[in-house]
Amino acid sequence: MEDILNGYVLQVVIFVCINIILAMTIYMTLCTGLLSLGNAGFMSLGAYTSAILTVQYNLPMPLGILAGGVVAMIVGLIIGLPTTRLRGLYLAIATLGFGEVVRVIALNLDITHGALGFSGIPSMANSLSDLAGNMGITDALSMDSQTMGSLLMCIVLIILTAVIVCFWNALEHSRIGRAFKAIKADEYAASLSGIHVVYYKMMAFLFSAFFAGVAGALYAHATFFISPTDFTWHKVVDALLYTVFGGSNVLWGSVLGASILTIVPESLRALAEYRDIIYGVMLVVLMDFRPDGILTVQTVKNLARRFHRKSAAAEKGGR
Amino acid sequence: MALLELKNVVASYGNINALKGISLSVPEGKIVTLIGANGAGKSTTMRTIMGLMKPKEGDVLFKGKSIVGMYPNEIVSHGMVLVPEGRQILQNMTVLENLQMGAYQRRDKAEMAKDMKHIFERFPRLKERQNQYGGTLSGGEQQMLAIGRAMMARPEMLLLDEPSMGLAPLFIQEIFDVIEEINKAGTTVFLVEQNARKALRIADYAYVMETGKIVMQGPAAEIASDPNVMAAYLGGRK
Numbered sequence: 001m002e003d004i005l006n007g008y009v010l011q012v013v014i015f016v017c018i019n020i021i022l023a024m025t026i027y028m029t030l031c032t033g034l035l036s037l038g039n040a041g042f043m044s045l046g047a048y049t050s051a052i053l054t055v056q057y058n059l060p061m062p063l064g065i066l067a068g069g070v071v072a073m074i075v076g077l078i079i080g081l082p083t084t085r086l087r088g089l090y091l092a093i094a095t096l097g098f099g100e101v102v103r104v105i106a107l108n109l110d111i112t113h114g115a116l117g118f119s120g121i122p123s124m125a126n127s128l129s130d131l132a133g134n135m136g137i138t139d140a141l142s143m144d145s146q147t148m149g150s151l152l153m154c155i156v157l158i159i160l161t162a163v164i165v166c167f168w169n170a171l172e173h174s175r176i177g178r179a180f181k182a183i184k185a186d187e188y189a190a191s192l193s194g195i196h197v198v199y200y201k202m203m204a205f206l207f208s209a210f211f212a213g214v215a216g217a218l219y220a221h222a223t224f225f226i227s228p229t230d231f232t233w234h235k236v237v238d239a240l241l242y243t244v245f246g247g248s249n250v251l252w253g254s255v256l257g258a259s260i261l262t263i264v265p266e267s268l269r270a271l272a273e274y275r276d277i278i279y280g281v282m283l284v285v286l287m288d289f290r291p292d293g294i295l296t297v298q299t300v301k302n303l304a305r306r307f308h309r310k311s312a313a314a315e316k317g318g319r
Numbered sequence: 320m321a322l323l324e325l326k327n328v329v330a331s332y333g334n335i336n337a338l339k340g341i342s343l344s345v346p347e348g349k350i351v352t353l354i355g356a357n358g359a360g361k362s363t364t365m366r367t368i369m370g371l372m373k374p375k376e377g378d379v380l381f382k383g384k385s386i387v388g389m390y391p392n393e394i395v396s397h398g399m400v401l402v403p404e405g406r407q408i409l410q411n412m413t414v415l416e417n418l419q420m421g422a423y424q425r426r427d428k429a430e431m432a433k434d435m436k437h438i439f440e441r442f443p444r445l446k447e448r449q450n451q452y453g454g455t456l457s458g459g460e461q462q463m464l465a466i467g468r469a470m471m472a473r474p475e476m477l478l479l480d481e482p483s484m485g486l487a488p489l490f491i492q493e494i495f496d497v498i499e500e501i502n503k504a505g506t507t508v509f510l511v512e513q514n515a516r517k518a519l520r521i522a523d524y525a526y527v528m529e530t531g532k533i534v535m536q537g538p539a540a541e542i543a544s545d546p547n548v549m550a551a552y553l554g555g556r557k
Contacts, residue, residue, distance in 0.1 A: 175423075178416065178419065178420065178423075179423065181409075181411075181412060181416075182409055182412065182420050182423075185409040185410060185411045185412055186407060186408075186409055186410070188371075188403065188407055189403065189407040189408065189409055190409070190420070191371070191390070191391040191392060192369065192391055192395070192400070192401050192403055192407070193395070193420045193421055193423050193468065193472070194391075194392045194395035194396060194400075194423045194424040194472060195392055195420075195423055196390060196392045197390075197392070198390075
């Protein structure tokens with residue numbers, strides 16, 4: 001138990017969760033066929049917003065994180081109005097440009113401490129461990145407060161990620177989700193079916209911006225230090241890889257892709273400089289054999305069918 | 320009273336005027352057809368009516384009100400639906416989902432179920448394949464699905480853009496039968512066709528279009544017996 005719960009493993013789990021949320025923000029816009037790459041920019045907005053509010057205005061952390069998401073969404077609205085009318089690569093390039101603009105602004109403002117980076121951001125793990133300490137849980141479990149904090153943060157993040165996954169899953173199966181699906185399948189046919197294409201695209205874009213902002217804020221409270229170099233276009237490419245690797249047509253693809261591509265490089269740490277080679281080879285091999293990513297609509301269907309059959313068989317056997 | 324009316328509509332792709340001042344009207348309850356050769360501007364006319372293109376000049380009136388500048392979804396909510404050219408169905412969605420998409424703006428679940436049942440009765444093939452992806456259907460079945468989807472919106476006015484294109488003769492007859500039935504049930508139909516013979520047989524009134532202009536119009540029977548028509552719709556001499 002002590003081995004599994006060491007700080008390093010917990011740290012990896014925390015980043016897996018943040019990366020899953022980030023990968024899902026890419027997936028959310030892809031749901032309507034939009035390839036938006038401004039997520040690093042929204043993440044940066046969320047991170048700085050929450051950092052500034054919690055450090056300089058002593059706002060409680062949950063409110064700071066929420067505010068991070070809201071600010072990202074408001075900026076998303078301003079950016080989205082002109083850009084969601086763009087298609088394909090044009091949108092990708094416009095939003096990528098937006099991300100760079102945010103980075104350069106963060107680099108030059110005083111309030112963000114420019115290139116020096118923003119340090120001393122309250123740690124979510126510490127405040128959770130303080131909370132647990134006050135309640136006497138830490139002593140009762142005879143754990144040191146640092147591990148306790150990391151563990152609690154893991155739990156909070158896992159729950160939060162699960163909530164977002166469930167939320168998006170429910171949305172996909174609703175009337176709105178059907179509109180998303182139709183727009184992705186054929187924008188023209190969708191508009192002729194009476195779907196307000198721009199409205200739904202904007203909705204997906206805003207959700208994506210909001211959750212990217214939340215992911216950024218969580219990142220800030222997980223690392224206590226952020227600088228503009230944390231949110232370069234590299235970050236977006238990573239997020240896009242998670243989604244494409246796992247399967248960009250299903251929600252679970254983002255979850256799986258982000259988990260694998262966060263854990264694998266960590267577990268290959270011993271190989272030092274060879275690890276990027278292995279990472280690259282993995283991507284090339286996968287794209288060669290499964291161009292749609294690990295999970296496709298069909299695999300998810302098959303798995304679900306098998307699962308149902310198994311549980312039905314188990315029920316029969318039980319009786 | 321004319322349900323749909325185009326007044327001197329000019330529309331262009333860049334510098335090229337595809338419609339050079341089109342005026343036509345579709346009276347309520349009738350089938351009106353617009354025939355002409357490839358490139359005459361028939362599909363552009365449809366796109367302009369549905370708000371997929373903005374006219375440079377002129378006006379489009381639906382139920383006496385201008386619909387220029389509206390989004391396609393707003394026009395759908397006013398009661399006009401287009402079955403686009405080339406069976407634009409949703410390939411990656413099932414037949415059932417495609418039909419549900421057609422009724423996207425409706426909330427009356429019971430009536431929707433009734434319409435769905437009616438469509439399945441009319442097109443038993445669609446019922447058999449309701450859980451199949453739209454893209455796996457044959458051309459004729461896809462066209463039926465496209466028409467079925469439009470009917471799910473319960474339109475007052477149905478626009479059809481070349482519904483017979485690329486279909487086997489047997490399917491073409493079926494499609495035209497369906498269009499007549501839809502019209503008899505009370506829906507006004509505006510039909511764009513290259514298959515002039517068939518279109519003129521079911522239509523009440525016809526317009527002949529050539530290179531962006533209406534060159535001839537009149538009751539369908541009259542147009543059908545006009546010796547110039549065949550030449551006109553083949554895009555040749557007048």
